[in-house]
Amino acid sequence: MLLGAVGGPQYDTLPRALRPEQGILGIRKALGLFANLRPALLYPELAAASSFKPEVVAGLDLMIVRELTGDIYFGQPRGRRKNAAGEDEGFDTMHYSVSEIERIARVGFETARRRGKKLCSVDKANVLDTSMLWREVVTALGRDYPDVELSHMYVDNAAMQLVKRPKQFDVIVTGNLFGDILSDEASMLAGSIGMLPSASLDAAAKGLYEPIHGSAPDIAGRDLANPLATILSLAMMFRHTFARADVADRIEAAVRRVLAAGLRTGDIALPGEATVGTKAMGAAVVAALA
Ligand SMILES: NC(=O)c1ccc[n+]([C@@H]2O[C@H](COP(=O)([O-])OP(=O)(O)OC[C@H]3O[C@@H](n4cnc5c(N)ncnc54)[C@H](O)[C@@H]3O)[C@@H](O)[C@H]2O)c1
Incomplete structure (x- = not known):
């Protein structure tokens, strides 16, 4: 890397x-x-x-x-x-x-x-x-x-x-x-690639889950990265490896809720739109889960 x-x-x-x-x-x-x-x-x-x-x-x-x-x-x-x-x-x-x-x-x-x-x-x-x-x-x-x-x-x-x-x-x-x-x-x-998860599965549906993006070195450590692709990768893990579609649905619904509430990291914001950082976006998803 x-x-x-x-x-x-x-x-x-x-x-x-x-x-x-x-x-x-x-x-x-x-x-x-x-x-x-x-x-x-x-x-x-x-x-x-x-x-x-x-x-x-x-x-x-x-x-x-x-x-x-x-x-x-x-x-x-x-x-x-x-x-x-x-x-x-x-x-x-x-x-x-x-x-x-x-x-x-x-x-x-x-x-x-x-x-x-x-x-x-x-x-x-x-x-x-x-x-x-x-x-x-x-x-x-x-x-x-x-x-x-x-x-x-x-x-x-x-x-x-x-x-x-x-x-x-x-x-x-x-x-x-x-x-x-x-x-x-x-x-x-x-x-944005900041929104996309992925799963790589073996024959028994054990897998490696990761966002499709890389380590984004140009914005690393600046509270700018969109955490949603990583969070959605976790949802995929529940769906495909743990066979817990109910949990996956909850995580995905929480992400949808924060987007519907208007929260945007820089990569998914329209010009002039207010943005939040990685930590605030992550915290909002946790709050939406509850
Ligand atoms: N699946 C993988 O393991 C994978 C995929 C791509 C790149 N990489 C590695 O990551 C490193 C950096 O590669 P790169 O710069 O070509 O690709 P990258 O995906 O890290 O970044 C590409 C662009 O997208 C932006 N970006 C990426 N993730 C973002 C996020 N969560 N929120 C907002 N913006 C985001 C970055 O700031 C950058 O401008 C390299 O070492 C590369 O090999 C790994």
């Missing part, structure tokens, strides 16, 4: 093993956290703070289910080599096995079943063999979920549709690389 905060060329030239991303990739792999759940939810009170037109994003409530321990991020072989012309080239390997696709697709179907019953599987099956298999496996699994409406979309179209008509989506399931990019794009729809 500290290394990542350095930024710039110094960071870019670090050997791969020293980059902080390798730490988080290793933790996910070692703990078997193959399913990343990232809601993108825009509270109606914050629609005006989004950089998108309110009619495009107001009431947005979508969930991205991203595979987290496979794909091109972990594929071997990878590295640098000389090509036939003697030129240096970099290469990576994309692959997914049937069982890897099935287990993440199942999380997608189950998640859709608990929500709006619509699942969109995102791939690049017009070009990539990995995606052709992905589409076949997801389609076959869909027969176990007749109550869930399954659709497929190429990733380039999905990137466009997310900003054009994001409310068409309920649950999106996709691989590691495509999910990495699409989930960051979706986070912008929700106004």
